[in-house]
Amino acid sequence: MNTNYPILEIKNLKACINENEILKDLNLKIHKGEIHAIMGPNGSGKSTFSKVLAGHPAYNILSGDILFKGSSILNLDPEERSHMGIFLAFQYPIEIPGVSNEDFLRLAYNSKQKFLNKDEVDPISFFTIINEKLKLVDMSPVFLSRNVNEGFSGGEKKRNEILQMILLDSELSILDETDSGLDIDALKIISKGINTFMNQNKAIILITHYQRLLDYVQPNYVHVMQNGKIIKTGTADLAKELESKGYEWLK
Numbered sequence: 001m002n003t004n005y006p007i008l009e010i011k012n013l014k015a016c017i018n019e020n021e022i023l024k025d026l027n028l029k030i031h032k033g034e035i036h037a038i039m040g041p042n043g044s045g046k047s048t049f050s051k052v053l054a055g056h057p058a059y060n061i062l063s064g065d066i067l068f069k070g071s072s073i074l075n076l077d078p079e080e081r082s083h084m085g086i087f088l089a090f091q092y093p094i095e096i097p098g099v100s101n102e103d104f105l106r107l108a109y110n111s112k113q114k115f116l117n118k119d120e121v122d123p124i125s126f127f128t129i130i131n132e133k134l135k136l137v138d139m140s141p142v143f144l145s146r147n148v149n150e151g152f153s154g155g156e157k158k159r160n161e162i163l164q165m166i167l168l169d170s171e172l173s174i175l176d177e178t179d180s181g182l183d184i185d186a187l188k189i190i191s192k193g194i195n196t197f198m199n200q201n202k203a204i205i206l207i208t209h210y211q212r213l214l215d216y217v218q219p220n221y222v223h224v225m226q227n228g229k230i231i232k233t234g235t236a237d238l239a240k241e242l243e244s245k246g247y248e249w250l251k
C-alpha cells in the first residue's frame with residue numbers, strides 16, 4: 001500500500017452557498033510536516049474553504065474532491081472529520097453560555113478518545129491533562145471554570161481555540177485569522193504554542209492577512225487565493241512581497 005500520499009489533497013473543488021459559487025476549481029496539496037499560509041483579498045473564499053474542509057452543512061460541493069490521508073471525506077459529517085484529526089480554529093469563535101470551558105473541553109477530548117477506542121478520562125485526570133496544555137498558551141486555569149468564550153476578549157478567544165487544537169492533538173489544523181485581535185505579546189505566545197505543537201506528523205494551514213504572524217510561524221508555502229482559487233504559490237518571501245505591493249499586481 002502506498003502511504004506516501006498528502007495529508008490533504010483538494011482536487012478541482014467547486015463549492016457554493018445559497019446558489020452562490022464561492023470556491024471555483026480549487027487545487028491544493030499538503031504533506032505532513034508542512035505549514036501552508038493562505039492569504040488573499042477580503043471575500044476571496046478563504047473562510048469558505050476552511051468551513052468546507054471542516055464539513056459545514058451550509059455549503060454544497062458542486063464538483064471535485066477533498067482527500068484526507070488518501071481517502072475522500074466528502075461524505076463525512078463535521079464530527080467524524082474532527083475525530084479523524086481535522087481541526088478548525090474559527091475566525092469568530094462562538095460563545096456557549098451555560099457550559100463551562102472545562103466541561104466542553106473534556107467532552108470534546110473524551111468524544112475523540114471514544115472514537116479512537118481509547119479510555120475516556122474522569123474530571124480529575126482531565127484537569128491534570130488540561131493544566132499542562134494551558135501552560136503552552138499561557139492561559140490561567142481561571143478560564144476553565146468560565147463559560148465557553150463568554151465574555152472572553154478577542155485575544156482570549158483565539159488562545160482558547162489554540163488550546164483546543166493542542167488538546168485534541170489534531171493532525172491537520174486550519175487556523176482562520178488566529179492572529180487577528182492578538183496583541184504583540186499574545187502573538188508571540190500563541191506562535192510559540194503552535195511551533196511546540198507542530199511536528200513531522202502534522203500539517204497546519206494558516207489563513208492570515210498579515211505577514212507578521214509568518215515571522216513567528218514560518219510557512220513552507222504561501223498561497224494567494226482570489227475569486228475562489230489559488231492564483232499564486234510561493235515561499236515566505238511571497239508574503240513579504242504582498243505586504244509591500246498588495247494584491248493588484250497579481251491580476
Ligand SMILES: Nc1ncnc2c1ncn2[C@@H]1O[C@H](COP(=O)(O)OP(=O)(O)OP(=O)(O)O)[C@@H](O)[C@H]1O
Pocket residue numbers: 017018020022040041042043044045046047048049
Ligand atoms: N451565506 C452566504 N450567501 C451569499 N454569499 C456568501 C455567504 N457566505 C459567504 N458568502 C460570500 O462568499 C465570499 C467569500 O467569503 P469568505 O468569508 O470565504 O471570504 P474570505 O476570503 O475569508 O474573506 P475575509 O478575508 O474578509 O475574511 C464573500 O463574497 C461572501 O460574501
